[in-house]
Amino acid sequence: MDPTSQIIVALDCDSRAAADVLVEQLGEACGAYKVGLELLTAAGPDAVKALVAQGKEVFLDLKLFEIPHSVAGAVRAAGTLGVSMVTVHGMGGSGIVSAAVEAARDFPGLRVLALTVVTSITDADLADIGVGDGVDEQVLRLARLAQRVGCHGVIASPQDVAALRSALGPDALIITPGVTLSWESPAEHARPGTPHAAIAAGASHVVVGRAVTRAADPATAFRAVRASLAP
Numbered sequence: 001m002d003p004t005s006q007i008i009v010a011l012d013c014d015s016r017a018a019a020d021v022l023v024e025q026l027g028e029a030c031g032a033y034k035v036g037l038e039l040l041t042a043a044g045p046d047a048v049k050a051l052v053a054q055g056k057e058v059f060l061d062l063k064l065f066e067i068p069h070s071v072a073g074a075v076r077a078a079g080t081l082g083v084s085m086v087t088v089h090g091m092g093g094s095g096i097v098s099a100a101v102e103a104a105r106d107f108p109g110l111r112v113l114a115l116t117v118v119t120s121i122t123d124a125d126l127a128d129i130g131v132g133d134g135v136d137e138q139v140l141r142l143a144r145l146a147q148r149v150g151c152h153g154v155i156a157s158p159q160d161v162a163a164l165r166s167a168l169g170p171d172a173l174i175i176t177p178g179v180t181l182s183w184e185s186p187a188e189h190a191r192p193g194t195p196h197a198a199i200a201a202g203a204s205h206v207v208v209g210r211a212v213t214r215a216a217d218p219a220t221a222f223r224a225v226r227a228s229l230a231p
Ligand code: C5P
Pocket: 010, 012, 036, 061, 118, 119, 120, 177, 178, 179, 188, 189, 190, 207, 208, 209, 210, 211
């Protein structure tokens, strides 16, 4: 696969202007962006529409965890915006996740991805909220649930990718945020890995944020990530 299409840049910006500058700087090289709660709340759906209008794939990271009726409505709204991917929390269980999957059926280009365990969470954090299983078991449990109810894939940390690929088979999307470039410190990522390691372990895509967007020269940083994925 062309490495460029495996990289999704997280546009974690606090304004439309800041997002526009980054998209301009990355230009044709970058074809896919993750829009999360920060940019969506700051700039509204017009920021998403502008990316779609430029031919960019948008991963709308809504991290839905709501009653099924509300989840379905949010997924339909995402589909109407023309985004390619939307996220729902696997922790919501089959009722919430399948509401997202059903709502997405009206939008053939829209894929629903389940969040398993947020990459900053540790076994101790799970124990704190009454989840007896460790992160590894919980990731697999939620991924299998998501696949059973029809999700197109999962979001998971670099270190969970190999087990997930073997559990979910070759067709599932496995999208990996929380990646750390080999020259960075791991920041708050509890289970980091490089983009290269994530793809080598079987991830379909990696999400790269600050390593590109906060770089002195984002276009050069993007090219470095792409080069690191070259076969
Ligand atoms: O850390 P970075 O800036 O690359 O984060 C990019 C995206 O990855 C964020 O928008 C966040 O949703 C996700 N992320 C994550 N777990 C982390 C750190 C970031 O899922 N520990």
